[in-house]
Amino acid sequence: MLATRLKKLGTLYRKMRIELHIIYKFFDQQLIYAASLSFYSIFALIPLLLIFFSILLNIPQFHTQVQDLKETILSNMLPTHTDMLSQYLDTFLENSTKLGVMGIVSVLITSILFFRNFEYAAAKMFNSKPKNFLDSLVVYWTMITLFPISLALSVYFSAEVQKTLKGVADLSLLFDWLPYIITWSMFLLLFKISSNKPLRLLPLVCSSLGTTIVWLLTKWGFVYYIFYNETYKSIYGQISILLFLMTWVYISWVIILCGMRVCEGLMSNFGKKIEQTFGFKSMV
Template sequence: MHLKQFNFRIKKRILDIYNFLTHEQEIFYFAASLSFYTIFAVIPFLFIIFSVISNFPSFQNMMKDLKEVIISNLMPTNIDILIQMLDTFINQASKMGMIGFVYIGITSLLFFRNYEFITSRMFNSKPRKFLDSLMTYWMMITFFPVMIALMFYLNVEIKTIIVNYKFDFFFTNLLPLILTSLLFMILFQVSANKTLIKKILIGSSFICACFWHCFKWIFFYYISYNKTYPSFYGSISILLIFMLWIYMSWTILLFGMRFCEGISIFAKSKKTPS
């Protein structure tokens, strides 16, 4: 009898944790929604990033390396093909007029509005008011490309400096993890729209980054050895694999946000006197 009660409590506790982390399984729908908007927003966003990079002389000599690093993080496989596609999109985007800039503004606004709604659910926080959200979106659109470009620039620059030293393996594996953790940490804090406990924020961001990099490695080998997608879908398989990777990345990121919120609630409950 006691064993049955114990098993029931364990199952209930596991189910409660699962429902909390998945926000009653809504997290999978949220990830799909963000993936849909990302497909329309990622090309304009990359256009902004490379437009910013092209204005800095220090970045121009390593534009190819930066593209490879950025694309490899967006999509672990078929990097060369995606770089060619990206170059085509950027060349066409450089010729766009006012309608093109309006398109970038609308897709970015739709993406960030959807993103704010979802992240407010993940962190149990109130959504920002329109003017506050507009300023936040403008800051993210303006400064995030600069910050991402700077982070990737440091990544490439440090790899170039240490390529002849024994610490090459250490930096090439640890540095991307640190930079990803830093990016997730900033993203969590901005998205939460409330004060987060620093230790929990740093820890959850690092854990989320570790899961993301591990899954990236698993995904790379799965796609490399599984030839079902290319043989069945042909050339369109690149787009399908890209969409799948975007969806899984958003799922991991939302799980990380929910994990951060769960640990924060647990820590606050421990401090509250019973």
């Protein structure tokens, strides 16, 4: 009797080890790709924001939404020290008006390098072929052009609807959830566009929803940690803002890439259990 139970426990232990190894093989490259994307993100951040706000500022109807959008974007880029980051951003944007031809070329090159790096990482996560250079340039340049307009429109219509329906108690809960719904929609759209292959609706919805929940909870934990941990601020002073920014960008990319990988896992039954447990068609 004891021998039978020990045998069952041994079998269960081996199965658990195999399952854990399958999960490890499926997720073992995310940290490397996240580090690479974080590096490019830091360099591409100002050029992308420059393009973003330049588009909005050239549309007179959206001038009143620019400040709200800036606060929204910065609070997601760095959940703490938003006011100070906003001051730095204003300084950078003012200096950007002095860009010459070489400055514009460097902005374009930095943006293209970022998108190509993201395209490569996303293709690895979804086990798909990367888009060719021209297709990816068209897709992501269209995104960066239409995204600020779409976001401004969502803020504008949200504000208008809230004014119109102010005082309607049944809808107050909807407005409280609206930022989370928008965040979920952004992740869902990002997964859909970057996959470069058809995605089934259920894996796409579940993985993007899970990514949203994990990202929001991590954001709350990150704010809590920074608020109560004074060590970095006392040691590094103002430079701590850059350290926090780099850390949060890296954490965000880890979550996003893992979300993409989960979506691919739900699509493929985690590589059909890595070709029926190591028969062996690597997914990475």
